[in-house]
Amino acid sequence: MIRLDDTHVRPFLDDYSSSDLPEAIQTAHATVQRGDGPGSDFLGWRTLAESPNEDLISEIETHAERLHSDADALLCLGIGGSYLGAKAVIDALTPYFPAGDNDTPDVYFAGHQTSGAYLKQLLAHLDGQSVFVNVISKSGTTLETALAFRIVRQWMEERFDDADDRIIATTSPEGGALNALREDHAYTRYVIPPDVGGRFSVLTPVGLLPIAAAGIDIRALMNGASEMHDHVNGTTPNASLQYAALRYALLHAGYDVEVLATFEPSLASIGGWWQQLFGESEGKDGKGLFPASVEYTTDLHSLGQYMQDGQRIVMETFLMAEDAGEDLTVPTSEADLDGLNYVADRPMRAVTQGAYEGTAQAHTDGGVPNCTLWLDDISPRSVGALIYFFEHAVAVSGYALGVNPFNQPGVEDYKREMYQRLGR
Numbered sequence: 440m441i442r443l444d445d446t447h448v449r450p451f452l453d454d455y456s457s458s459d460l461p462e463a464i465q466t467a468h469a470t471v472q473r474g475d476g477p478g479s480d481f482l483g484w485r486t487l488a489e490s491p492n493e494d495l496i497s498e499i500e501t502h503a504e505r506l507h508s509d510a511d512a513l514l515c516l517g518i519g520g521s522y523l524g525a526k527a528v529i530d531a532l533t534p535y536f537p538a539g540d541n542d543t544p545d546v547y548f549a550g551h552q553t554s555g556a557y558l559k560q561l562l563a564h565l566d567g568q569s570v571f572v573n574v575i576s577k578s579g580t581t582l583e584t585a586l587a588f589r590i591v592r593q594w595m596e597e598r599f600d601d602a603d604d605r606i607i608a609t610t611s612p613e614g615g616a617l618n619a620l621r622e623d624h625a626y627t628r629y630v631i632p633p634d635v636g637g638r639f640s641v642l643t644p645v646g647l648l649p650i651a652a653a654g655i656d657i658r659a660l661m662n663g664a665s666e667m668h669d670h671v672n673g674t675t676p677n678a679s680l681q682y683a684a685l686r687y688a689l690l691h692a693g694y695d696v697e698v699l700a701t702f703e704p705s706l707a708s709i710g711g712w713w714q715q716l717f718g719e720s721e722g723k724d725g726k727g728l729f730p731a732s733v734e735y736t737t738d739l740h741s742l743g744q745y746m747q748d749g750q751r752i753v754m755e756t757f758l759m760a761e762d763a764g765e766d767l768t769v770p771t772s773e774a775d776l777d778g779l780n781y782v783a784d785r786p787m788r789a790v791t792q793g794a795y796e797g798t799a800q801a802h803t804d805g806g807v808p809n810c811t812l813w814l815d816d817i818s819p820r821s822v823g824a825l826i827y828f829f830e831h832a833v834a835v836s837g838y839a840l841g842v843n844p845f846n847q848p849g850v851e852d853y854k855r856e857m858y859q860r861l862g863r
């Protein structure tokens with residue numbers, strides 16, 4: 440389902456073997472499986488994939504069908520784990536330029552920053568459309584999301600007599616301002632399981648409702664995650680553990696930064712989700728690789744210089760798909776004035792493949808260890824598998840580093856300083 444190519448890592452590590460996992464990774468894997476490590480009350484993401492909740496999936500599918508018929512736009516309000524997963528999956532699995540007359544609502548995101556200009560322009564754009572809102576916050580108190588919701592709520596109430604029926608609240612079973620609002624307005628509610636942390640919540644209603652609303656097959660997504668769950672827990676070694684192992688070895692060899700590089704634009708938002716998953720899970724107690732995502736070949740014309748020639752502290756992970764979907768063939772030109780006939784009659788995919796292989800080799804030669812994660816294709820099943828692949832890898836990586844991968848104490852500090860300045 441997901442294949443790891445570590446050819447370009449091997450030259451950088453003397454005692455690395457993909458079949459012989461380091462002790463720390465084996466121990467961490469066993470800790471995740473036993474469920475008795477730090478933060479183990481946040482291992483619910485494993486259960487979601489192990490035994491998907493069929494009733495919930497059916498309920499979300501039915502709800503999504505209603506949105507398909509009633510909504511022009513679904514406005515999702517959320518930040519961090521309450522938004523990045525849905526965006527990643529939707530961007531990966533929906534057309535770049537959807538037909539205007541398609542029967543799924545356009546999904547928009549807000550509440551993930553504090554820009555008044557963004558929200559104002561978004562609401563102006565939505566004016567006159569049949570808008571539904573999904574406000575998503577596990578705590579129900581996150582400033583960015585709560586603020587956007589106050590503005591959007593008022594905007595909805597001014598435009599729709601049935602505004603309360605158009606608002607869906609996805610939050611914890613109890614507590615938080617969002618539950619108070621939900622009770623007062625009788626909004627439809629989806630519950631975020633208490634044992635699933637924000638960045639691990641894409642396969643809960645946090646991600647599933649927006650993803651289903653966008654017309655994506657959430658059953659196939661869940662099936663992919665389940666298959667990967669069974670694989671990583673049933674076969675050792677497996678690619679998820681090997682990925683964790685090589686990151687661990689490279690970190691200890693002095694590579695402090697991991698760059699996740701995509702060549703297919705549809706996969707770029709997976710990089711945003713991955714950044715949060717790894718950054719918030721590992722980056723604590725002065726430990727962890729700094730995760731950064733790039734889009735190639737665009738970023739080869741900017742960050743490519745640093746990758747090739749800057750500080751030698753970077754490892755790179757390419758995220759590729761064997762079958763990237765639709766393609767174009769490069770036409771032949773008789774005059775060949777642009778000198779491109781050397782790629783004529785070949786699919787654009789061949790150019791991408793050349794760019795990928797060339798980059799992997801050049802970066803190896805330049806001192807950047809790199810590995811490749813190969814998806815079969817860009818389908819709901821493969822994306823579901825990838826989600827679980829990374830979730831397991833980061834849980835294992837966190838334990839191997841000796842941190843609790845399921846908390847994020849550092850995020851509170853900016854909030855404290857911000858609230859103080861705002862007079863809360």
Ligand code: PA5
Nearest residue numbers: 519520521576577578581637638
């Ligand atoms: O991973 C996490 O827990 C965080 O990134 C949260 O998802 C993010 O801070 C949003 O929190 P909430 O859903 O409570 O609004």
